[in-house]
Amino acid sequence: MQIWLFRAIAIMLPLLLLLAAEWLLRLGFATERVALFIPHPAAPAYLVTEPDITRRYFAANAARPPVKMEPGFILQDKPANSIRLVVQGGSTAAGYPFGVGASLAGMLEQRLKRTLADKHIEVVNTALSAVNSYTLLDLSDDILAVAPDAVLIYAGHNEYLGILGVGSSYLTSQSPTATLLWLKLRQLELYRSLEHGYQALLRPADTPDEKRRTVMATVARHKDIALHSERYQAGLQQFEQNMRLLLQKYQRAGVPVYLATIASNLAAQPPFNSLPPPxxxxxxxxxxxxxxxxxxxxxxxxxxxxxxxxxxxxxxxxxxxxxxxxxxxxxxxxxxxxxxxxxxxDLLRFRAPSAINDIIRRLAAEYDAVLVDAEQALAAQSEHGIIGKKMMLEHLHPSIEGYFVLADSFYQALYQQRQFGRWPKPVPAEFAWLERPILPAEEFAGQLRIAQLTADYPFQRAPKPVNFPAAQNAQQQLGRRYIDGDLDWLSMLQHSARYYQQQQDGDMLLKSLKIIADALPHDGMANLQAAQILLQAKRYGEARAYLKRSLLSAAPPAQARSLLQQLDAAKP
Incomplete structure (x- = not known):
């Protein structure tokens, strides 16, 4: 009996020491694990997405790709009469290169607010460039914690060359199981401390030249991945396993999932790398x-x-x-x-192969997810039914029109599923297109970003100087100043609003003020200004929503309360 007791102590002692070390580190030295949603320091009523969420996957002193998540806001206490949707995916779901206005979250929230003006609408983006199914799965617990009414997913292009992709420079293990275990271990402060020490000893710092390269130029490690090769099959296996686990988790939680097929430029994008023709x-x-x-x-x-x-x-x-x-x-x-x-x-897999969409269709049917055939929707709006330059800027990022079609495919799926009951007034596509929440300055800035992207690998053998087109008007000048770093995004929008006010362009002024208010839901004055111009346009339901949001700010404007009382009394 004593021998077995000694054996049990011998086995348990190292584990107890590790647990004690973890406890001491958390007590005295630990930094908090990076959460997807964090309290907004200036607006206690709101949570905001963590811009540097990729810190989850890298030691503090390790090189990581220069990508950030667009900040998105949700109320800490979810209102009873609300709809909360969460978007997951990569750079296309996030709206690259135009930003949140072109994203699924931006375009859908704008249209749903017009459709369901009596509800509090939140469509929050958790997508960002260079991530794949590992990140989607890793963020799912944080997403479930905020009680979404549905999750919308557009993902699949980054399984080979995204963070933790099988052909990526940012690769942890060839085994999906080992990578999932690593993601769990990274939640331990002891593991993160050891990882930090290892990186300090062995990893050189980035050179200035490396920091200037595009994300696509830094991620490609295994440049040749042939169709049906072992590494090709590993990418498919990784995607299917992670998506299966993700859909199982949402299914168990009773959260509806809208899962989209993905699209890329077929007609106008030559292969990046190819075997020579016979x-x-x-x-x-x-x-x-x-x-x-x-x-x-x-x-x-x-x-x-x-x-x-x-x-x-x-x-x-x-x-x-x-x-x-x-x-x-x-x-x-x-x-x-x-x-x-x-x-x-194509040997250089920056575009997902057809097999990814085969997996998406199969898993959607298996787990009762709503299949959103975004690829078909984009093809239907393309010449000869083949996706090309009209819908795509380069290899896979949509044009503004392409982004609208992508968002519309999700909007139509939500409508057809009667996800939130009967929709009294669905917003027609042609009307929503006119109100798309993006300004010409942002569109021009997106064009300049694409010029930067395509001046580097894999579009060029070596980085080339970027030749920007000349700005032709005031809006394009603002977009150029934004890209040059002379203006931040908010300043660009505020300059635009003043310009449209001077030009007495009421429609574009309204659009500008709404975009600013939606980007700053915690800003009482921004939401009051949006409400005032909506009242002038006799859009009372939307005005009421912005007034209510204005009153949730840390310093609610008195005028917002007065206008809301007048609206409620008149009941327009």
């Missing part, structure tokens, strides 16, 4: 293309083209050239087939 077939293709350019109806050349296209090759660039030729010939089905193959065979 030389003899390439020569033959060039010859056939020359004949068809002279006579697109040449039946013999068309037959030769179809025979040549049926040949099997793993070259992405070969299929891209075939797709482009079929596009010129107005043969959309053949063009889409080869352009899709070009994307799937």
């Amino acid at each position: 030389p003899d077939q390439l020569a033959q293709l060039q010859k056939i293309a020359g004949i068809l350019q002279q006579n697109a109806a040449n039946s013999a050349a068309l037959q030769q083209l179809n025979t040549l296209a049926a040949a099997t090759t793993e070259s992405a660039s070969w299929h891209y050239q075939l797709g482009q030729l079929y596009l010129q010939l107005q043969q959309a089905d053949s063009a889409k087939q080869h352009l899709t193959l070009a994307r799937d065979l």
Whole structure:
């Protein structure tokens, strides 16, 4: 009996020592674990998303990608008559390169507020660039803690080259199970302290040149990931396992999930890296293309083209050239087939392969998630039904119109599901487009960001100087000053509001003031100003919501209370 007791003590003693060390560190030296939602220091009624949430995944002294989460606000105490939606995903869900106004959260909140003016609407963004399914799963407990009425997910492009992706520079383990264990261990202060010490000993600091590079230029470690290779399959396995765990968690909590297919530029994005086309077939293709350019109806050349296209090759660039030729010939089905193959065979996986959407569709059916076919919605608005420059800025980030279509696909899904009961007045798409919550200054700033992005890897072999287009008007000048760092985002919006007021442009002034108020829900004066102009437009339901929000600020304006009392008395 004594021998077993000694053995038990021998086994338990190291564990007890570790627990004691963890307790002492938390008691005396620990820093609080990075939470997704933190109290707003200047507005006690609100929680705000943590901009530096990626600190969760890196030691304090380790190099990490320069990405931040757009701040989003929710009330600490969720109102009874409210709708709270949470958006998860990567840079597209977050609205890159335009910011929150183009994001799912921004466009949906604006439209839902107009649709359901009698409810308190919160659509909060938790998406950010360079993250994948590990981050979605890791943030899910924080999201559940704020009691969402639904979770909206647009994700899947970063499984290979995002943080913790199987081909990324920011990789912890090739094993999904080991990576999930690591995420749990990082919650321990003892583990984080050891990690900090290790990084201090072994990891050199970033050079200034590295800090200036784009995120895409810093994440690609394993540049070649061939279709059906071991690493390719590992990316699919990682995505399916994490998404399965995520959907199970939300299903157990009774939280509805709207899960979207993802889209990328097929028609106008050449493969980033490809096996070379077979030389003899390439020569033959060039010859056939020359004949068809002279006579697109040449039946013999068309037959030769179809025979040549049926040949099997793993070259992405070969299929891209075939797709482009079929596009010129107005043969959309053949063009889409080869352009899709070009994307799937692209060795540098900044665009998700078709298999990711296959997994999304399968898991949505398996876990009763609402499938939002965003890819099909974007294709339906594209020439020949093939997503290209009209919907995409480069390889996968939508244009403003593309972002609107993406948000509209979620809006329509929410409406069709009767998620929040009967919608008395759904807002038509053409009306919502006119009221999209983004200003021309922001749109121009987004164009400049894309110019920066495409001047570096993988769009260029080496970084090139960025040549910005000249600003053509006052709004574009504001956008350029914002990108140059002369103005912060809020100052750009405030300058815009003053400009539209001087121009007596009531519609754009209203839009500007609403965007500012929605970005600063804790600011009493900003929300009062938005309410006042909404009252002038006789949009009483929306005005009431902004007045109520104004009264939640730390120093509520007396005028807001007076206007709300007048509204309630008149009951317009």
